[in-house]
Amino acid sequence: MPVVRMLQHVVGQMLLQGPACGCRTSALPARFLGTSRWHIPADANFHSASLSETDQPRVLITGGLGQLGVGLANFLRKRFGKDNVILSDIRKPPDHIFHSGPCIYSDILDYKNLREIVVNNRITWLFHYSALLSAVGEANVSLAKAVNITGLHNILDVAAEHSLRLFVPSTIGAFGPTSPRNPTPDLCIQRPRTIYGVSKVHAELMGEYYYYRYGLDFRCLRYPGIISADSQPGGGTTDYAVQIFHDAVKNGKFECNLKPSTRLPMMYIDDCLRATLEVMEAPAESLSMRTYNISAMSFTPEELAQEVLKHIPEFQITYNVDSVRQAIADSWPVSLDDSNARKDWGWKHDFDLPELVTTMLNFHGSDTRVAQAN
Ligand SMILES: NC(=O)c1ccc[n+]([C@@H]2O[C@H](COP(=O)([O-])OP(=O)(O)OC[C@H]3O[C@@H](n4cnc5c(N)ncnc54)[C@H](O)[C@@H]3O)[C@@H](O)[C@H]2O)c1
Numbered sequence: 033m034p035v036v037r038m039l040q041h042v043v044g045q046m047l048l049q050g051p052a053c054g055c056r057t058s059a060l061p062a063r064f065l066g067t068s069r070w071h072i073p074a075d076a077n078f079h080s081a082s083l084s085e086t087d088q089p090r091v092l093i094t095g096g097l098g099q100l101g102v103g104l105a106n107f108l109r110k111r112f113g114k115d116n117v118i119l120s121d122i123r124k125p126p127d128h129i130f131h132s133g134p135c136i137y138s139d140i141l142d143y144k145n146l147r148e149i150v151v152n153n154r155i156t157w158l159f160h161y162s163a164l165l166s167a168v169g170e171a172n173v174s175l176a177k178a179v180n181i182t183g184l185h186n187i188l189d190v191a192a193e194h195s196l197r198l199f200v201p202s203t204i205g206a207f208g209p210t211s212p213r214n215p216t217p218d219l220c221i222q223r224p225r226t227i228y229g230v231s232k233v234h235a236e237l238m239g240e241y242y243y244y245r246y247g248l249d250f251r252c253l254r255y256p257g258i259i260s261a262d263s264q265p266g267g268g269t270t271d272y273a274v275q276i277f278h279d280a281v282k283n284g285k286f287e288c289n290l291k292p293s294t295r296l297p298m299m300y301i302d303d304c305l306r307a308t309l310e311v312m313e314a315p316a317e318s319l320s321m322r323t324y325n326i327s328a329m330s331f332t333p334e335e336l337a338q339e340v341l342k343h344i345p346e347f348q349i350t351y352n353v354d355s356v357r358q359a360i361a362d363s364w365p366v367s368l369d370d371s372n373a374r375k376d377w378g379w380k381h382d383f384d385l386p387e388l389v390t391t392m393l394n395f396h397g398s399d400t401r402v403a404q405a406n
C-alpha cells in the first residue's frame with residue numbers, strides 16, 4: 033500500500049474507533065495530520081505529561097475574576113498550594129484578591145500572551161472560565177463570538193501545544209427547545225438559540241475533537257445555574273437566584289425577572305467547584321465520555337421565595353418579567369440527568385434547596401437582620 037494511503041487508513045481508523053482506554057497517545061506526528069500550528073511528537077502522551085514534572089499541577093484559570101473563578105482559585109490553592117494556582121483576567125483585581133495569590137493579566141484573544149504565560153509559569157492544568165454568559169451574549173453577539181469561540185480556539189491550541197489537561201465548563205444553556213427537557217440526558221439533540229449556547233456546544237464538540245484527534249486531555253462539565261454568596265453573577269439568565277439573597281437580606285423584598293413557575297437546574301458553588309476538581313482528578317480510564325451533565329436541584333422562583341420566607345417572614349417577591357431572559361429560560365432544561373457522572377467518577381451533590389437557602393442567608397447575615405426587625 034502506498035505510504036500516503038497507509039497513513040490515511042491509520043488516521044481513519046483512529047477517528048472511527050476513538051481511544052480504547054483513557055491513555056491513548058497521538059499516533060502520528062503533526063506534519064501528517066494537516067496544517068496545525070504546533071508539532072506534536074509521535075510519542076507524545078498527553079494524559080500523563082501534565083503531571084510528569086512535579087507532584088502538583090501548575091494551574092492557570094482564565095476569566096478568573098468572574099462569579100466562579102475566585103472561588104475556584106481559593107479551592108485549588110488549598111489543595112495544590114497558593115503559588116501553584118494563577119488567576120488571570122482582563123479586569124483589574126481588587127486588593128484582597130491581588131494579595132491572596134498570583135493574579136495576572138491575560139486576554140484569551142491574544143495567543144502569544146497565552147503561550148508566554150503557559151511557558152513562563154510551566155502550566156500543566158488550565159481551567160478556561162472566560163466567557164460572555166447568556167443574557168450579556170445576546171446583548172453583544174459579536175463580542176460573544178470573539179470571546180466564546182475565537183478565544184476557545186486559542187485555548188485549545190495552547191493546551192494541545194503544551195500537553196495541558198484542560199477543563200472547559202459548559203452549561204444547561206447548551207441545550208435548546210428541541211432537547212428533551214425533564215430530564216435532559218448527556219447525549220441528545222442540542223439546538224440552543226442563544227449565541228452563548230451555540231458557542232458552548234461548539235466548545236464541547238471542539239474539545240472532544242481535539243481529544244480524539246490529538247489526544248488532548250479535555251474535560252468538560254455542563255454546569256446548572258450556579259449560586260454563590262461572595263461573588264456577583266456575570267449577566268446570565270439564572271442570576272435572579274443569586275440576587276434574591278442580597279435583596280432579601282438588605283431590603284426584605286425582591287423583584288424577579290423570570291416568571292414564578294420557571295423551573296431551572298441550579299447548584300451551590302461549593303458543589304460546582306468540588307465537581308470540577310473531582311472530574312479533573314478522575315483517572316482517565318474512568319471517564320466513558322468527556323462532557324458530563326452534573327446536577328443538584330431544580331426549583332422555581334416561587335419555590336425559592338417560599339424557602340426564603342421560612343427565614344425572613346416579612347420577605348416579599350414581585351415579578352417584572354424580562355422577555356429576553358424568559359425566552360432563554362423557557363428553552364433550557366428543567367432538570368439534568370447526571371447518572372453518567374455519578375456512575376463513572378462518583379459525582380454526588382451535597383446541597384439541596386433548604387441547605388442552599390440556609391447557607392446563603394447565613395452568609396449574608398440574615399440572622400442579624402431578623403433579630404433587628406424583631
Ligand atoms: N455562573 C454560572 O451560573 C455558570 C453556569 C454554567 C456555566 N458557567 C461557565 O463557567 C464559566 C465562568 O462563569 P462565571 O459565572 O464566572 O462568568 P463571569 O461572566 O462572571 O466571568 C467571566 C470572566 O471572563 C472574563 N473575560 C471576558 N473577556 C475576556 C477575555 N478576552 N480574556 C480573558 N477573560 C475575559 C471577564 O472579565 C469575566 O471576569 C463560564 O465559562 C461560564 O460559561 C457559569
Ligand SMILES: C[C@@H](O)[C@H](N)C(=O)O
Pocket residue numbers: 165166167203204205228255256257258267268269270271
Ligand atoms: C446557566 C449559566 O450558563 C449562566 N448562569 C447563565 O444563566 O447564562
